[in-house]
Amino acid sequence: MADPQERFDIILKKLKESGHKITPQRIAIVKILADSQGHPSVENIYEHLKNDFPTMSLATVYRTVLLVKSLGEVLELGFPDGSNRYDANRPYPHPHVICVKCGKVIDPDISGLKDMQKEIAEETGFEILTHRLDFFGICSDCKN
Amino acid sequence: MADPQERFDIILKKLKESGHKITPQRIAIVKILADSQGHPSVENIYEHLKNDFPTMSLATVYRTVLLVKSLGEVLELGFPDGSNRYDANRPYPHPHVICVKCGKVIDPDISGLKDMQKEIAEETGFEILTHRLDFFGICSDCKN
DNA sequence: TATTATTTGAGAATAATTATCAATTAGCAT
DNA sequence: ATGCTAATTGATAATTATTCTCAAATAATA
Numbered sequence: 021m022a023d024p025q026e027r028f029d030i031i032l033k034k035l036k037e038s039g040h041k042i043t044p045q046r047i048a049i050v051k052i053l054a055d056s057q058g059h060p061s062v063e064n065i066y067e068h069l070k071n072d073f074p075t076m077s078l079a080t081v082y083r084t085v086l087l088v089k090s091l092g093e094v095l096e097l098g099f100p101d102g103s104n105r106y107d108a109n110r111p112y113p114h115p116h117v118i119c120v121k122c123g124k125v126i127d128p129d130i131s132g133l134k135d136m137q138k139e140i141a142e143e144t145g146f147e148i149l150t151h152r153l154d155f156f157g158i159c160s161d162c163k164n
Numbered sequence: 165m166a167d168p169q170e171r172f173d174i175i176l177k178k179l180k181e182s183g184h185k186i187t188p189q190r191i192a193i194v195k196i197l198a199d200s201q202g203h204p205s206v207e208n209i210y211e212h213l214k215n216d217f218p219t220m221s222l223a224t225v226y227r228t229v230l231l232v233k234s235l236g237e238v239l240e241l242g243f244p245d246g247s248n249r250y251d252a253n254r255p256y257p258h259p260h261v262i263c264v265k266c267g268k269v270i271d272p273d274i275s276g277l278k279d280m281q282k283e284i285a286e287e288t289g290f291e292i293l294t295h296r297l298d299f300f301g302i303c304s305d306c307k308n
Numbered sequence: 309t310a311t312t313a314t315t316t317g318a319g320a321a322t323a324a325t326t327a328t329c330a331a332t333t334a335g336c337a338t
Numbered sequence: 339a340t341g342c343t344a345a346t347t348g349a350t351a352a353t354t355a356t357t358c359t360c361a362a363a364t365a366a367t368a
Contacts, residue, residue, distance in 0.1 A: 027192050027339085039314095039315085040315090041313095041314060041315065041364085041365050041366070042365075042366090043314095043315065043316080043365070045315085046315090050312070053350095056297045062355090062356095063358090070175045071228065073315070075316090076316095076317085077317040077319095078317095078318095078356090079316080079318080079319090079320065079356090079361090080315085080316060080317070082356065082357070083315085083316090085190065087358090088280055096240065096244050097244075098243060098244030098245075099242060100240050100242030100248065101240075101242075102242075102246070102324090102325085102354080102355070103355095104355090104356095114199075115284075115363080116282060117288050117290050117292075119290070120293065122305050123197045124286055126290075128284050128287050128288050129181070129287065130280060130283065130284065131283070132280060133200065133218045133280075134274050136274060136277075137299065138272065138274060139275070140259070140261060140272050140274065140299050141301075142319075143272050143273065144261050144270055144303075144304075145304035146261050146263070146270075146299070146301040146302060146303055146304070147217070148261075148299050148300070148301040149300055149301045149302065149308060149330065150299075150300045150301075151297070151298060151299045151300065152296065152297070152298045152300070153293045153295070153296070153297045153298075154295060154297075155281065155284050155290070155292050155294075156292070156294045156296070156353080157285075157290040157291050157292040157294075158290060158291045158293065158297060159288070159289065160288075160289035160290070163291060170309095183345095184345085184346095185333085185334050185335070185345060185346065186331080186334075186335090187334070187342095187345095187346065187347080189342095189346085189347075190346090194354090206324090206325090207324095219346065219347090219348070220347095220348085221348040221349065221350095222325095223325090223326080223327090223347080223348070223349080223350090224324075224346085224347060224348070225348085226324095226325065227326090227347090230326090246323085246324070246356090248324090248325095
């Protein structure tokens, strides 16, 4: 896991460099994204901020997440049930392990993915740009 | 690729065995799903059937796909952009290679996934039930 | 501090999917 | 073969997540 503070600084710097204004709302949303413990959804972020920002609009959360995504600084995890969760702590493609009971998301260490990507490219003739790898199961907490 | 006719027979049998009626609409939809060449979307299936079934409702396509899914006989591929595509030819989890230009979906042969799953289970303590692996890139046709 | 283009908040618009319900129909019993 | 009954269909309304709209507010600059 990257240092949330470092990720926060990087994303804010990118926002400035790309000519965007730094508003209190953006600071608050990026702070949560830069941490990304638990891989929050837009709704999660919104609920979390309603305490400190009673006037915060859901649209602003959507817009900010979209903006950070356009800068390549957040990874969007869309699921078949329509839910989207975000990870700006590690914005590059990486595997996830998701508990189907409690929704917990873990980032495992894994080996051999690079080889697999090369193998696929050779076999299919594709130029592979990115990938997505999720494992679904039941976490040790939920097994008990 | 499994034999579409065989897949069709299996799915129809499962429908009957689970106490569902065999309607002309279901036969037509299952026929397309059992083939799954190109991994069709609900909209694809609907458009394809409007010729033979001018009265076909989009809701019926959704319902039938959901029903076959509940029998475990179709794999749903949901993407972050909200689109869903279906594969009832191979309804078990398997990797996909998706062209980001033309939307083509290919099923590559791949090795080493089993090992990876075992590695993940040991590392995280999860009981892994299923997985999802997609590679996104540009196909050889679109490169030209 | 004044200026201006950007951003925000609130709610409307949109799009995909699901629910509703009267009319139809598949499959069974006769 | 026919009638019966519960399941299914088609049309459309409801729902839900996300995006759009636009007037009011505000960050960044001089």
